[in-house]
Amino acid sequence: xxxxxxxxxxxxxxxxxxxxxxxxxxxxxxxxxxxxxxxxxxxxxxxxxxxxxxxxxxxxxxxxxxxxxxxxxxxxxxxxxxxxxxxxxxxxxxxxxxxxxxxxxxxxxxxxxxxxxxx
Amino acid sequence: xxxxxxxxxxxxxxxxxxxxxxxxxxxxxxxxxxxxxxxxxxxxxxxxxxxxxxxxxxxxxxxxxxxxxxxxxxxxxxxxxxxxxxxxxxxxxxxxxxxxxxxxxxxxxxxxxxx
Numbered sequence: 001x002x003x004x005x006x007x008x009x010x011x012x013x014x015x016x017x018x019x020x021x022x023x024x025x026x027x028x029x030x031x032x033x034x035x036x037x038x039x040x041x042x043x044x045x046x047x048x049x050x051x052x053x054x055x056x057x058x059x060x061x062x063x064x065x066x067x068x069x070x071x072x073x074x075x076x077x078x079x080x081x082x083x084x085x086x087x088x089x090x091x092x093x094x095x096x097x098x099x100x101x102x103x104x105x106x107x108x109x110x111x112x113x114x115x116x117x118x119x
Numbered sequence: 120x121x122x123x124x125x126x127x128x129x130x131x132x133x134x135x136x137x138x139x140x141x142x143x144x145x146x147x148x149x150x151x152x153x154x155x156x157x158x159x160x161x162x163x164x165x166x167x168x169x170x171x172x173x174x175x176x177x178x179x180x181x182x183x184x185x186x187x188x189x190x191x192x193x194x195x196x197x198x199x200x201x202x203x204x205x206x207x208x209x210x211x212x213x214x215x216x217x218x219x220x221x222x223x224x225x226x227x228x229x230x231x232x233x234x
Contacts, residue, residue, distance in 0.1 A: 032220060034221050034222070038162075042226070042227075043210060043224045043225065043226045043227050044164075044210070044222075044224050046221050046222075049221055091162060093162075093164065095164070095222070097220055107154075107166060107169060108214070108220075108222060109166070110156075110163065110164035110165075112161070112162070112163045113162050113163065
């Protein structure tokens with residue numbers, strides 16, 4: 001199946017700093033990528049939809065100025081957590097939709113996730 | 120709005136036995152996709168099986184099969200010949216066919232396979 005990578009896999013940062021997480025589709029083009037957040041023992045919560053060449057669409061309650069999303073190419077989306085605080089500590093997962101699949105092949109592929117710990 | 124409900128927070132099964140995980144959903148859409156994802160301790164989300172709503176035939180993938188009841192909005196996952204490696208969180212998910220293509224997830228079922 002298609003492969004999605006995330007970098008870094010884990011990061012520890014000081015409160016007030018910014019952290020950038022990259023999500024790449026390695027062997028397919030993804031016009032749309034999604035960013036999720038997952039708290040321990042809970043389900044995935046959609047944060048935003050990242051569209052190549054246009055602004056991201058944020059879910060209600062997600063601060064767009066705090067979670068900056070850039071989707072500059074068909075294979076890369078980045079999530080930047082600005083001025084991170086301890087409450088931003090979480091597991092962040094991206095997924096990518098296979099652009100050329102469509103129809104019965106419609107599937108999203110997930111990255112391995114990024115653990116963020118803000119001290 | 121779409122909602123996905125998994126009513127079994129935890130389940131266990133003996134190795135080599137069969138287990139069924141339940142999932143129901145609510146939508147006004149007629150065309151959509153349904154998925155089961157597995158999340159092992161590594162937390163990597165792995166696609167287990169998918170179903171297109173327009174297909175009446177239930178999807179199967181080796182030891183995994185689904186019972187898709189569109190009228191009842193039910194989408195259960197059956198795991199046959201359970202293996203220790205099947206121990207994981209299982210999430211049922213819904214995706215519209217048109218418009219926003221994000222996944223709506225259930226709350227998950229933690230499955231433990233007992234040796």
